[in-house]
Amino acid sequence: MQDKHLSPLNLVNRLQDILIAIFLASFIGDPLHIDSFKLGIIFVIITIVWDILSYLCFTYSIEDSQIVIKKGVIFKKVIHVPFARIQSIEHSQYFLFRPFDVEKLQINNASKGSSKDKIQLDAVKTYVGRVLEEKHKQYQNQDVNDEVEQSDIAKIEDSNQEEANTQDDGYAQYKISTKDIALYTFTSFRVFITMFLIVHITHGEVLDFAISIYQKGFGSNMISLIAFTIMAIIIALLLSFIYTMFQFYDFTLVKEGKYLEYEKGLFTRNKVRLSTDRIQSVLIEQNVMGKLLKIMTVKIIMASDGSDEESSQAVVLPILNSDKYAEMMNDFFEWIPLKTVEKFSSRKRSIWLFFRNFDWVLFIIPIVIYFVGWTTLTYSLVVIGVFTFFYTIGNAYFKYRVSSIGLTGSTKDDYLIVSNGFLFKQRNYYVGWHEIQSMHFESSVFMKRNSLAHIVIRIRKGNSAQTAGVHYIDYDGAKKVYDWYRQ
Amino acid sequence: MKKLPESVKTVWLYSAIITIIVEIIIFTVATIGVKYLDWKYVEYILPVLGTILVVWALVDMISIPYRYAFHQYAIHEDRVEIKNGFIFREQVTVPIARVQNVDIEQGPILRHKNLYKISIYTSADSHEIAAVTKEESENIKTQVMRLAMEARNAR
Numbered sequence: 336m337q338d339k340h341l342s343p344l345n346l347v348n349r350l351q352d353i354l355i356a357i358f359l360a361s362f363i364g365d366p367l368h369i370d371s372f373k374l375g376i377i378f379v380i381i382t383i384v385w386d387i388l389s390y391l392c393f394t395y396s397i398e399d400s401q402i403v404i405k406k407g408v409i410f411k412k413v414i415h416v417p418f419a420r421i422q423s424i425e426h427s428q429y430f431l432f433r434p435f436d437v438e439k440l441q442i443n444n445a446s447k448g449s450s451k452d453k454i455q456l457d458a459v460k461t462y463v464g465r466v467l468e469e470k471h472k473q474y475q476n477q478d479v480n481d482e483v484e485q486s487d488i489a490k491i492e493d494s495n496q497e498e499a500n501t502q503d504d505g506y507a508q509y510k511i512s513t514k515d516i517a518l519y520t521f522t523s524f525r526v527f528i529t530m531f532l533i534v535h536i537t538h539g540e541v542l543d544f545a546i547s548i549y550q551k552g553f554g555s556n557m558i559s560l561i562a563f564t565i566m567a568i569i570i571a572l573l574l575s576f577i578y579t580m581f582q583f584y585d586f587t588l589v590k591e592g593k594y595l596e597y598e599k600g601l602f603t604r605n606k607v608r609l610s611t612d613r614i615q616s617v618l619i620e621q622n623v624m625g626k627l628l629k630i631m632t633v634k635i636i637m638a639s640d641g642s643d644e645e646s647s648q649a650v651v652l653p654i655l656n657s658d659k660y661a662e663m664m665n666d667f668f669e670w671i672p673l674k675t676v677e678k679f680s681s682r683k684r685s686i687w688l689f690f691r692n693f694d695w696v697l698f699i700i701p702i703v704i705y706f707v708g709w710t711t712l713t714y715s716l717v718v719i720g721v722f723t724f725f726y727t728i729g730n731a732y733f734k735y736r737v738s739s740i741g742l743t744g745s746t747k748d749d750y751l752i753v754s755n756g757f758l759f760k761q762r763n764y765y766v767g768w769h770e771i772q773s774m775h776f777e778s779s780v781f782m783k784r785n786s787l788a789h790i791v792i793r794i795r796k797g798n799s800a801q802t803a804g805v806h807y808i809d810y811d812g813a814k815k816v817y818d819w820y821r822q
Numbered sequence: 823m824k825k826l827p828e829s830v831k832t833v834w835l836y837s838a839i840i841t842i843i844v845e846i847i848i849f850t851v852a853t854i855g856v857k858y859l860d861w862k863y864v865e866y867i868l869p870v871l872g873t874i875l876v877v878w879a880l881v882d883m884i885s886i887p888y889r890y891a892f893h894q895y896a897i898h899e900d901r902v903e904i905k906n907g908f909i910f911r912e913q914v915t916v917p918i919a920r921v922q923n924v925d926i927e928q929g930p931i932l933r934h935k936n937l938y939k940i941s942i943y944t945s946a947d948s949h950e951i952a953a954v955t956k957e958e959s960e961n962i963k964t965q966v967m968r969l970a971m972e973a974r975n976a977r
Contacts, residue, residue, distance in 0.1 A: 638945065706866070769919075771917075771920075772916070772920050772944040772945060772946040772947060773914055773915065773916045773920070773944055773946075773947060773949065774914070774915050775912055775913070775914050776912065776913040776914075776915075777910065777911065777912045777913075778911055779907075779909055779910040779911060780908075780909050780911070781909075783911075793944070793946045793947045794946060795945050795946040796946075799946065800946035800947045801946075817913070817915070820915055821901060821903075821915050
């Protein structure tokens, strides 16, 4: 396929530019004493011409070994992406485009550039995506074959593995149920964060509005206040549930041989297929609610060209029951050894240390009070201080309980399990030796005296780094992990 | 484990002195400026903050010999190791196979002493060797890049 244009539907994507143009015109028209309406028309015409020109200048060719994209109206740009370099291809389809069989493709090649250089085909027929997937697959297999030729021993091992793979073709499927979506919504604290954000963005106007409704409708006694609050929370939960429902509508995860594929969404359907050896780390999250209900969330961390959560860290199993943990992990992530050979946990002393590391900040409060005197401001400061004090005690204890680092063996093919906690959410990272970009071993003079150390690793996530660390573990244990990495 | 060249101490000393002078100038000017503005508490905050920063820079200056003693690096067949820090000691290991590229940089103070700073990049982060001589920098670059190519092809 040579120098093909995108689907004309891409111009629909660009309709927002016209809105922006109109908005811009109305914004700068008045202060410049120009008729905003005329300016708006000029802006809109310029935008339309520009969009059509850039549409005409954007072409892509799928060649034998690479995809070539040409773009740019004034500054021409040609991008070559060899298929062997592609990490994964993200498909997303807006529901209005479905009847036309058109989707958006984002090609991740894990270069470390700005997000401006993203390789994206905004609107192409779906068969283009299929062709690309096919080529990508073919080149990835070729990669493997090249490696096999290099040494005979590796060849034997590889063919053994292939046999093993064919014997049990490693097919597994997971489909989300409405119950799981509900559980996923109600056990995460996202609702409250969203509520907080809405209040914050609207400068509390939402809150004022709610209070005015409340005062009109209910008067002001304690019981009706509580009832009103509960109602507000229920409405927020429902909205959040609907939102999650749209996002995770018909979520399907399929494991087929060496490939993992997931699909989700109602209005915009997202589909990503990636080879399991492109996964940088498997992350298991569990907050306090999850601990009580014995459920967790499994995510994968990938190298991609986007820095957004969607393309760098994908939820693959939103709800996983603890009792099914081993079985599901075996089905979908069979390459990860689940048994931990060695495990080093945080020492009890770390409760105090975690607490101290944050709470020295609270000493500012008495100092401020000393200088400023006792006003209404100091009153709320004290309340915040007391709240933070107890919250951080809890947080420190939680961190101590969940912090640990484990090894599944002693060779380079083994996995490191980093477990840490923050804001009452436990995170478990499974990272292979080859995926760790660097390891830091930290121990200050004072820590060494108490025989404590930190281990911090960096892994690739999106187009930047994810840091995962355990703090205040036994010095000798940390040294062992560090030596494992240095082998 | 190799140590940095002796002359890096002078480089650090110069940069510490420059930092202190710049900080003193900035905070003196700001404090005087704020006096005219009649901001009630900012008046106190600025000199306190300035003093803290200057003291910090002084500690940095005094600790140069110790930092020098503890900043070490080693380039092995399969990994780069860097040790850092006097009170907060840190060791980093980067496998050669993870290295993406090696940058050699030189600021004005380093140029004065004819030294180079080395940054080793992986696909996620970067690691620095504060100063090496010119020939050493070339050695490190070629060695690390050669080993990195070999390691990648071997995998």
